[in-house]
Amino acid sequence: MDMDQRLCLPTIARCMELLDRHEVPHHIVQHSMRVAQVGLRIAVGLKEKGHDLNAALVVAGGLLHDIAKMQSILSGGDHAKAASVLLRGYGYDRIAEIAERHVAIDEAMERTAVLTEVHIVNYADKRVRHTEIVGLSERFLDLLERYGKTEEQRIRIDITLQKARSLENRIFSCLDFQPSYLCTLNKISPVFKEL
Numbered sequence: 001m002d003m004d005q006r007l008c009l010p011t012i013a014r015c016m017e018l019l020d021r022h023e024v025p026h027h028i029v030q031h032s033m034r035v036a037q038v039g040l041r042i043a044v045g046l047k048e049k050g051h052d053l054n055a056a057l058v059v060a061g062g063l064l065h066d067i068a069k070m071q072s073i074l075s076g077g078d079h080a081k082a083a084s085v086l087l088r089g090y091g092y093d094r095i096a097e098i099a100e101r102h103v104a105i106d107e108a109m110e111r112t113a114v115l116t117e118v119h120i121v122n123y124a125d126k127r128v129r130h131t132e133i134v135g136l137s138e139r140f141l142d143l144l145e146r147y148g149k150t151e152e153q154r155i156r157i158d159i160t161l162q163k164a165r166s167l168e169n170r171i172f173s174c175l176d177f178q179p180s181y182l183c184t185l186n187k188i189s190p191v192f193k194e195l
Contacts, residue, residue: 003029008091009056009148012192015063022086028066030131035063038123038133040184043117051115059192061098061121068099098122105145115171125173126164133183136164 009016018027039058048054068086072079084100087093097123101109109119129139140161172179181192 005055007028008010008093009054009060009095010090010092012059014038015060018064018090019067022067023070024067024080026072027130028069031128032066033062033190033192034126034128034133034185035065035121036060036192037185037188038062038127039120040192041182042120042124042171042175045177046115046120046171049174049176053115053117053120057094057098057117058124059119060092061095061102061117064092065099065102065121065125070124104162105167106181110163110166115174119167120173123164123167127182129177133186135179135183136161136168152174 016029016072018071021030024032036059039062039074040055043053043055043058047055048071064087065083066079068077068082069079071077080100084096087096087099094117098118101118102122102125126136126139127133128143140157144154144157145158170177
């Protein structure tokens with residue numbers, strides 16, 4: 001049994017089938033493909049530097065992290081928790097953890113010295129505005145305009161931005177390229193082969 005089987009990872013084709021089965025709108029699928037693309041580039045770069053990361057897990061987590069977003073928009077629920085429940089139902093526990101933790105940077109993520117697939121997808125999601133890879137400032141300005149309706153929401157968004165900047169510094173202190181490099185991936189269609 002190889003590592004992917006032990007982790008119970010879906011193939012890319014299976015991820016796309018699940019997105020279709022759960023009627024995830026095209027624009028959210030496109031966003032998720034960009035998140036997976038950014039996550040994969042970071043994961044490969046970190047693996048080249050000796051970090052123990054599963055690139056296939058990063059891609060699957062990126063593709064499926066927003067699987068319950070539209071359902072949650074319509075019902076008013078927490079899309080990260082809903083995705084986690086859904087993915088655990090399929091037996092994809094590691095992907096469920098990524099989905100559940102992709103919005104906030106929690107204390108456990110801040111404390112651990114080891115960068116994990118959860119860190120990578122969380123950060124990658126914060127670099128993709130709709131379907132375009134952008135810098136953190138641009139992405140969070142969009143989040144502030146869309147979701148910063150109250151002072152409490154604006155404060156929460158600002159705290160998340162500061163934590164994202166800290167995570168960005170941790171990630172890129174290990175890489176041979178800078179955060180701005182990721183924007184060049186906009187020129188490349190996010191198409192994946194099986195890892």
